[in-house]
Amino acid sequence: MGSLPRKIEIREANQALILEAAEKIFAMNGFKGATTGAIAREAGLPKANVHYYFKTKLDLYREVLRYILSDWMSAASTFEAHDDPAEALRTYVTAKMAFSRKRPYGSRVWAREIMSGAPVLEEFLGTTLKAWVKERTGIIRCWIRAGKIKAVDPQALLYMIWATTQHYADFERQIIILNSGNELSESRYRQRTRQVVDLVLGSVGLTSQVR
Amino acid sequence: MGSLPRKIEIREANQALILEAAEKIFAMNGFKGATTGAIAREAGLPKANVHYYFKTKLDLYREVLRYILSDWMSAASTFEAHDDPAEALRTYVTAKMAFSRKRPYGSRVWAREIMSGAPVLEEFLGTTLKAWVKERTGIIRCWIRAGKIKAVDPQALLYMIWATTQHYADFERQIIILNSGNELSESRYRQRTRQVVDLVLGSVGLTSQVR
DNA sequence: TGGTATCTTGACCCAACGGTCAACATACGC
DNA sequence: GCGTATGTTGACCGTTGGGTCAAGATACCA
Structure with missing residues (x-):
């Protein structure tokens, strides 16, 4: 199948398997x-094999954290995709909701890392994320000055x-239990995403055009 | 000092000490x-002593979870304290923000318990909390039907x-790092509480009267 | 086909874990 | 003061943890 040497194939496949587990x-x-x-056990490999790769x-x-970060950042990049605040916020919130749906485990690893005092993520938070926040709050302030959203x-x-x-993502279990043990279906989740978008837009004084 | 038997005093003091730790x-x-x-170690006691009390x-x-729950429920009870949605929401959000400030550890234990699949809290979530949510969503639906808030x-x-x-509470560390390593002061936190209230009120179409 | 680099794995090591216990200390009713 | 119930603790036990290792299997190059 793959044209690249089998050894490398095996290596990458196993590493991915272990990372996911x-x-x-x-x-x-x-x-x-x-x-x-x-x-x-989760990866279906002997323990010694895990220690061989990591x-x-x-x-x-x-x-694992590095792996999660790359996805997180790509969701983050959707923020500035639009000039219009309503469109920018809608896109960003939708991307973050999709991330929570697609990678709930990743989100929880992040949350647990922060709750443990962020020993590993500290540097990332203090540099990359801090810069990102500064930029984004600047954009929001622009919108406010331009009278596009509430102050x-x-x-x-x-x-x-x-x-x-x-x-x-983080409280998925709680949400399921409050929903009588049923997971939110794909369509219910899409609907909820729209509801969250509406709440966020409402909070800055923008009424969703659809309604 | 205390008028009740010293043995009981000691017992309760040690239990409280261990629970906090x-x-x-x-x-x-x-x-x-x-x-x-x-x-x-955190409680300043030998390990065997911890196992004596628990x-x-x-x-x-x-x-520990039971202890947290009692505080959580008392914050929850502030929801129906007012007829006016703006006042009810303001009171509730303010109470929850105060809880996050006062008992950040409790909030994190809760979060971790849910992320672990809620093995212990499952019953509480499926009964007490579920009933609470049902009642509260009913109240909110009333407000909507009465045209008091947005749908x-x-x-x-x-x-x-x-x-x-x-x-x-849960992401306190992240917030501190993004704030250049400084905790939010008491007054900053009060200000932030008001900002959160404004966002929540805005999201349901209620504009804070103050502005 | 033979040699080498990579992969696989059961067996093993030691430290740390939850929990126990027996010996001692303290408080309190009599 | 004396006996008993409660509180205190260092030492200990069996198990599980992260990590190692050496011996074998597999893939690749010549």
Whole structure:
């Protein structure tokens, strides 16, 4: 199948397998609570094999976070795709909701890392994310000065968007239980995404055009 | 000092000491990641003493959750304190923000429990909380029918309020790092509380009277 | 086909874990 | 003061944890 040497194929396939298993186990139990044995079991490999591809548990954890970060940043980049605040916010919130749906484990690993004091993500938060926030709050301030949206605190708005969208990943279990044990269907989730968009737009004084 | 027998005094004081320490350690590392040794160290007691007051780690964990729940429910009860939606929402959001400020560890233990699949809280969520949500969404639907607020999805609104207010406890570390390493001062936090209230009111079409 | 680099794995090591226990200390009713 | 119930603690136990290793299997190049 693949044209590249089989050895490399195997290596990448196994690494991906382990990373995916690790993301799930770390999401479930956090860094300290996760065991390399559980990760190996989840991946269907012997423990020693996990340690062959990733020297230590911390190395593996760092790799998982790096993997999540790349997806997070690509959702983040949708923010400035539009000039119009309504369109920009709608696109961003929709992208974040999609991320929560597609990678709930990733979101939970992130949340647990922060709750543990962000020992690994500290540097990223203090540099890349901080710069991102500064830029984005600048854009929001522009919108306010231009009278395009209500005068809200940009950071409070950003945090509300993060919190609300990530809630659907991090608290998925709670949402399911409150929904009588049923997962939100694909169509219900799309509907909910629209409702969240409407709430966010409403919070800055923009009424959704559809209604 | 105390008029009640010293033995009981000692017992309650030690239990409270251990519970507080446990809440912090569980918040930091989750159930599996936390160790009874770490809890004992945090409480300034030998490990065996912790096991004297709480038979197993799971017992202690359950007790910590029960302790948190009582505070959570008292914040929840502020919801129906007012007839006017603006006043009710303001009061509720303010109470939840105060809870996040006062008991950040409790909020994080809750979050971690849910992310682990809610093995212990499952029953509470499926009964008490579910009933609470049903009642509250009913109230919100009333407001909508009466034309007092915009027609938003009640559950989506509730989840947004939970997510946003709990974000200030669960992601405290991230917020601090994004704030150049400084905690939000008491006055900044009060200001932020008002900003969050404004966003929530805005999302349902109510403009804060103050502005 | 033979040699080398990479992959696979059961067995193993030691530290740390949750939990127990027996010996001792303290408080309190009598 | 004396006996008993409660509180305190270092030492200990069996298990599980992260990580290692050496011996074998597999893929690749010449």
